[in-house]
Amino acid sequence: AQSVTQPDIHITVSEGASLELRCNYSYGATPYLFWYVQSPGQGLQLLLKYFSGDTLVQGIKGFEAEFKRSQSSFNLRKPSVHWSDAAEYFCAVGARTGGFKTIFGAGTRLFVKA
C-alpha cells in the first residue's frame, strides 16, 4: 500500500535562506510523486511532479525536487525563500493503477521570518 511521511510538521526559515522540505514514501513500484502547495483558505496547487526520467525536476515558483529511489525520498528545495512562500506543502504519491489514486502526506507548514 502507498504511504507518505513528511517528518516536519512545521519549519521556519528566514527570507532569502534556502529551504528543504522532506518527504519519504512507501510504494511497491516506481511511483508518481508530487508536491502541492496550499495557501491559507485555498485549495491545493501543483508545484511539480515526477513520473520518470531525470530525477531532478523543476517546478513553478522556483522550486525543485529530487527523486532518490535508494532512500525512497522526494525532497523539495528552493535556493532562496520569499515571504510569499509561506504556506502548507504536501507531498503525495500516486499509484500507476487503480485509477491513479493519490495519497497525501500530513503536510509541512512553512513560516518565513523577515
Place this chain on the structure above:
Amino acid sequence: DVKVTQSSRYLVKRTGEKVFLECVQDMDHENMFWYRQDPGLGLRLIYFSYDVKMKEKGDIPEGYSVSREKKERFSLILESASTNQTSMYLCASSLGPGQGWDGYTFGSGTRLTVV
C-alpha cells in the same frame, strides 16, 4: 486552465441534517475525487469516480455517499451530519489514464461546520 468549482466556501449545518456538497469541473476530466482535510492528518480520500454513474470508496467512506450523474459534476452527500464531520472538504479532478494523467486540479474547498 481547468477550473474546479465548489459551490460553497463555508457551510454551517445542524447535527442530523442531510448535507450536499457540490463540485463542478469544466475540462472534461474523467476522474473526480472528494477529500477531507484535517490538521495533522493531511488529505484523506472519501470517494472517487472514474466515470459517470461510477464510484469507488476511498479510505474513509463511512457516513458519506456520492453522486455523479453528469461527467462534470460530482456531489458529496452527508446522509446525517455529525459533529465529527466538521472539516475542510476538497474536490479534485484529473485526466484519466488514457488522457495523459498528470496530477490533480483542486477546488478552493468547503469548510463545513456541524453544530
